[in-house]
Amino acid sequence: MTTATANATQLKKRSGRAGPLALLLRNHLAGFGLVVLGLVVLTVLVTPWLPLPDPNATALSDRLLPVFSDGHFLGTDQLGRDLLSRILWGTRVSLAVGITATLVAATFGSVIGLLAGYFAGRVDGVLMRGIDMLMAFPYILLALAIVAVLGPGLLNALYAIAIVNIPFFARNVRGVVVTLRNREFVDAARLSGKGNTLILLTEVLPNVLPVIVITMSTTVGWMILETAGLSFLGLGAQPPQADLGSILGEGRRLIINAPHVATIPGLVIFVLVMSINLLGDGVRDALDPRLKAGALLRPAARTQVANEAKTAARGEQRGLLEVKDLHTEFRIGQDIHRAVNGPTFHIEPGECLGIIGESGSGKSVTAMSLLGLVASPPGVIASGQVNYRNENILGVSDDRLRHLRGGELAYIFQDPLSTLHPLFTVGDQLVEAMRAHHPYSYREAWDKAVTLLENVRIPNARERAKVYPHQLSGGMRQRVSIAMALANEPQLLIADEPTTALDVTVQAQILKLLNQLRREQDASLMFITHDFGVVADICDRVAVMYAGELVEVGPVAEVLANPAHPYTQRLIACVPDVNRKQGNLTEIPGLPPKVSDLPVGCKFADRCDRAVERCRQAPIDLEPLTDQRQARCIFAREVL
Amino acid sequence: MNKVEVTGLVKRFGGGRTLFRRPIPAVHAVRDLGFRVRPGEILGIVGESGCGKSTLAKMLVGLEYPTDGEIRFDGEPLAAAGHKPNLKVLSRRVQYIFQDPNSSLNPRKTIREILSAPLKHLRGMNAEERERRLAELMEHVNLRPEFLDRYPHEFSGGQAQRIGIARALAAEPDILILDEPVSALDVSVQAQVLNLLKRLREEFQLTYLFISHDLGVVRNFCDRVAVMYFGRIVEEAGVDDLFSRPIHPYTRRLLDSVPGVETRVLPPESDAVELPDPYHPPQGCAFAPRCPNARDDCRTSDPELADHRPEHRAACYHPLEHP
Numbered sequence A: 001m002t003t004a005t006a007n008a009t010q011l012k013k014r015s016g017r018a019g020p021l022a023l024l025l026r027n028h029l030a031g032f033g034l035v036v037l038g039l040v041v042l043t044v045l046v047t048p049w050l051p052l053p054d055p056n057a058t059a060l061s062d063r064l065l066p067v068f069s070d071g072h073f074l075g076t077d078q079l080g081r082d083l084l085s086r087i088l089w090g091t092r093v094s095l096a097v098g099i100t101a102t103l104v105a106a107t108f109g110s111v112i113g114l115l116a117g118y119f120a121g122r123v124d125g126v127l128m129r130g131i132d133m134l135m136a137f138p139y140i141l142l143a144l145a146i147v148a149v150l151g152p153g154l155l156n157a158l159y160a161i162a163i164v165n166i167p168f169f170a171r172n173v174r175g176v177v178v179t180l181r182n183r184e185f186v187d188a189a190r191l192s193g194k195g196n197t198l199i200l201l202t203e204v205l206p207n208v209l210p211v212i213v214i215t216m217s218t219t220v221g222w223m224i225l226e227t228a229g230l231s232f233l234g235l236g237a238q239p240p241q242a243d244l245g246s247i248l249g250e251g252r253r254l255i256i257n258a259p260h261v262a263t264i265p266g267l268v269i270f271v272l273v274m275s276i277n278l279l280g281d282g283v284r285d286a287l288d289p290r291l292k293a294g295a296l297l298r299p300a301a302r303t304q305v306a307n308e309a310k311t312a313a314r315g316e317q318r319g320l321l322e323v324k325d326l327h328t329e330f331r332i333g334q335d336i337h338r339a340v341n342g343p344t345f346h347i348e349p350g351e352c353l354g355i356i357g358e359s360g361s362g363k364s365v366t367a368m369s370l371l372g373l374v375a376s377p378p379g380v381i382a383s384g385q386v387n388y389r390n391e392n393i394l395g396v397s398d399d400r401l402r403h404l405r406g407g408e409l410a411y412i413f414q415d416p417l418s419t420l421h422p423l424f425t426v427g428d429q430l431v432e433a434m435r436a437h438h439p440y441s442y443r444e445a446w447d448k449a450v451t452l453l454e455n456v457r458i459p460n461a462r463e464r465a466k467v468y469p470h471q472l473s474g475g476m477r478q479r480v481s482i483a484m485a486l487a488n489e490p491q492l493l494i495a496d497e498p499t500t501a502l503d504v505t506v507q508a509q510i511l512k513l514l515n516q517l518r519r520e521q522d523a524s525l526m527f528i529t530h531d532f533g534v535v536a537d538i539c540d541r542v543a544v545m546y547a548g549e550l551v552e553v554g555p556v557a558e559v560l561a562n563p564a565h566p567y568t569q570r571l572i573a574c575v576p577d578v579n580r581k582q583g584n585l586t587e588i589p590g591l592p593p594k595v596s597d598l599p600v601g602c603k604f605a606d607r608c609d610r611a612v613e614r615c616r617q618a619p620i621d622l623e624p625l626t627d628q629r630q631a632r633c634i635f636a637r638e639v640l
Numbered sequence B: 001m002n003k004v005e006v007t008g009l010v011k012r013f014g015g016g017r018t019l020f021r022r023p024i025p026a027v028h029a030v031r032d033l034g035f036r037v038r039p040g041e042i043l044g045i046v047g048e049s050g051c052g053k054s055t056l057a058k059m060l061v062g063l064e065y066p067t068d069g070e071i072r073f074d075g076e077p078l079a080a081a082g083h084k085p086n087l088k089v090l091s092r093r094v095q096y097i098f099q100d101p102n103s104s105l106n107p108r109k110t111i112r113e114i115l116s117a118p119l120k121h122l123r124g125m126n127a128e129e130r131e132r133r134l135a136e137l138m139e140h141v142n143l144r145p146e147f148l149d150r151y152p153h154e155f156s157g158g159q160a161q162r163i164g165i166a167r168a169l170a171a172e173p174d175i176l177i178l179d180e181p182v183s184a185l186d187v188s189v190q191a192q193v194l195n196l197l198k199r200l201r202e203e204f205q206l207t208y209l210f211i212s213h214d215l216g217v218v219r220n221f222c223d224r225v226a227v228m229y230f231g232r233i234v235e236e237a238g239v240d241d242l243f244s245r246p247i248h249p250y251t252r253r254l255l256d257s258v259p260g261v262e263t264r265v266l267p268p269e270s271d272a273v274e275l276p277d278p279y280h281p282p283q284g285c286a287f288a289p290r291c292p293n294a295r296d297d298c299r300t301s302d303p304e305l306a307d308h309r310p311e312h313r314a315a316c317y318h319p320l321e322h323p
Helices: A001-015 A020-026 A028-050 A083-119 A119-135 A141-148 A154-181 A184-191 A196-232 A245-253 A260-287 A289-295 A363-369 A398-404 A426-435 A442-455 A473-487 A505-520 A530-539 A557-562 A566-574 A613-617 B053-060 B112-120 B127-140 B145-149 B159-168 B187-204 B213-221 B237-242 B249-257 B296-300
Strands: A321-332 A335-341 A346-347 A350-354 A377-390 A409-412 A492-496 A522-530 A541-546 A549-555 B004-014 B028-037 B042-046 B068-073 B094-096 B176-180 B207-212 B224-229 B232-238 B306-309 B311-313
Touching: A001 B296, A020 A028, A020 A260, A028 A083, A028 A260, A083 A154, A083 A245, A083 A260, A083 A363, A119 A154, A141 A154, A141 A196, A154 A196, A154 A398, A184 A196, A184 B094, A184 B159, A196 A245, A196 A260, A245 A260, A260 B311, A321 A363, A350 A363, A350 B053, A363 A377, A363 A492, A363 A522, A426 A473, A442 A473, A473 A505, A492 A505, A505 A522, A505 A530, A505 B249, A522 A530, A530 A557, A541 A557, A541 A566, A549 A566, A549 B053, A557 B249, A566 B187, B004 B053, B028 B053, B028 B068, B028 B232, B042 B053, B042 B213, B053 B176, B053 B207, B094 B159, B112 B127, B112 B159, B127 B145, B127 B159, B159 B187, B187 B213, B207 B213, B207 B249, B213 B237, B224 B237, B224 B249, B232 B237, B232 B249
Parallel strands: A350 A522, A350 A541, A409 A492, A492 A522, B042 B207, B042 B224, B094 B176, B176 B207
Antiparallel strands: A321 A335, A321 A346, A321 A377, A541 A549, B004 B028, B004 B068, B224 B232, B232 B311, B306 B311
């Protein structure tokens, strides 16, 4: 019994992210499509054993019987053949042709796409120009031409439809293969001794399969329609054999006298293709990794804030910005990932506070939470306060928040290439940033933009304002994003790893620049980084983050010289010193705890060599050590 | 004999002409490069992005082909003149460790499949031998054997990098090319991986070529260092010599730029400096526009890499003085 419950909870834990089938069924329309298609397929599979009249047996005395006639449930056609039987047999043919054509097109198209994408260069040129030529013809004309050459007949219609659809597969597959080919695991496979054939079959193909399946599921419906179309024109199934298209085609002439002969096959085609398309869309949504990551859910304009946090009492505020007991979590399926677990800190006017931590420590999420930039869903600010000038930002109106963002509070992000718009000149982007907050004319704003670029020491600013982001080097781009952040005279700059993507010599320049600007404009700076050297260069105080909590806060020089928390101590010891050789580097054993399953007591206890029973029993508070320093460790006082 | 010897290496991308006889612009990623690595040594290659260090690494393992020049391992050329290297032979001798551990592991393969590939294709082991060797490899890199049946996304960055190391070791090479192997990792994990690499080098008598932009890591991990700028080596020396008494102004600039260091020697750089444009390389020394010591001769001809002190080479007409 206990093992059963244990298994059940384990199962529950695993289902935090749903599998493809569950995702598919979550889409009700796709589920409906699956059921309808399943019923149709089942019916046509058992057709040979059903007590039906021969679909090709003519009985001229019984011609054009209406629906629900005795012995002919759906009536008969102009030759007295049973319509129900003909439609079931015809659906069999249509489905078989549609699916076979899809398989043929998928096979040839994928092979062409794989080869073209993988070998690139001349192979790609020749194959894809061939595909382009196929695509240059209107496809129904091309199909007609192929059938005209090969002669009418079901098999030839199948060939025609398969050939016409090869380009769809080839193009889709090639696109994916081109990006895969440059991935490092392909190089790695080559260095593992695999040849081109093996790499294509065992490394590339498994990663392309979902795309092939998606393309198949979305084209089967088309293929059935196209087969029906060719048969309707008399180029597909030849009498007495019939598919849905040819039944429809024969019934067309009787549409006035006996409408049911044409209407019923038309309806069947409709139901069949509709169910396949609904299912195909569902399959695509379930398998496409971009959609799986939640791209279908449009994130809200600001992070969802729990009511508790909105209405929290303000009280007396410390500094320019004060963060009190902030909790931000991500709710994904059954799991709650507690990324930020109650940091409390403040920033004085003109001060630079460094927030340091490793990846996953919650430092970026903390910074993004301040102005509601965490994507919702799945992000939720569960409780806490963010007070800026006696105003709880978590509770302000959307208008007020928009005014603060990029106005008094501005961000600088790690990668300027992804934060600057690639299609606008940097000058235009600065103009837009200013005009969002001030009623400047375009010309006024442009002049100010040039001044801003001069302020961030971009040489030849008047000319550089007219270039696009990709024309600038990484360092220059980061200067542009700093200029943008400064556009509306911010009181507080929030810089999230602004120099991590830069080379050391460029980093040194950007740090120097940020320091100068902060002094000139008397702005506060919240600097998020993982590098102690950077903190030492630019920050006044530093807060060390671990598993979403602050473990130590204090003036930079004191914390670096005499760290109080074991995590800070060991983290500093890990950093290889450029001034001397240390022999073996100290390492921190183990990994940080999972934020979906945090321990009750000290979060660092499992990796700490000083941990005792008391560390694990209850939460440890962030205790003041001096009036400037705080640490979250029961042994912290021993250090000072 | 030198384990690795590189002479006059050149790699040009682009060049030639289009179908319509229009010239395609050419970029020299690596220009006239030469160095030697002794057996069992760790040579660090330091430089900023775009200096050609990754292109060099790819040429050493045969993933790129040099435009000119020669690479020799134990005196034997990497490939016969004018031929592409035979990767099946080369990979048994030289292996590569990638910067991003996660993108170098195929997301749709288990660790067992990933590690088995070199054993099967390079070492020709049968199923039984492979099974034994897999267990050994996992032990070498401190991973539990039950991880073999998991997929790459289930691992943290440090664990994934150790799998990358295990894959390289599986080929039983004696030279490892490490292309920024720890720059994607957190500092606490970085130390774990570096210490592991040090231990493995002693255990298997490996020779490392360690490419990095992190000077702290290089100082603590390497025996000798070569500094690259704009496709060339500008300075090469023993690690302590180079860090305490650099000759080339670019090396000094790098050392001064490390955040957190207290003493800076050179005056801060002016804001106008930018890296040279690879499509229009400057005449003379590529560093001259940024160099506080640059004079007229620097701008007319490119200095050769020459001995300035024993075991200390630099390409500079006006080296930094050391008391």
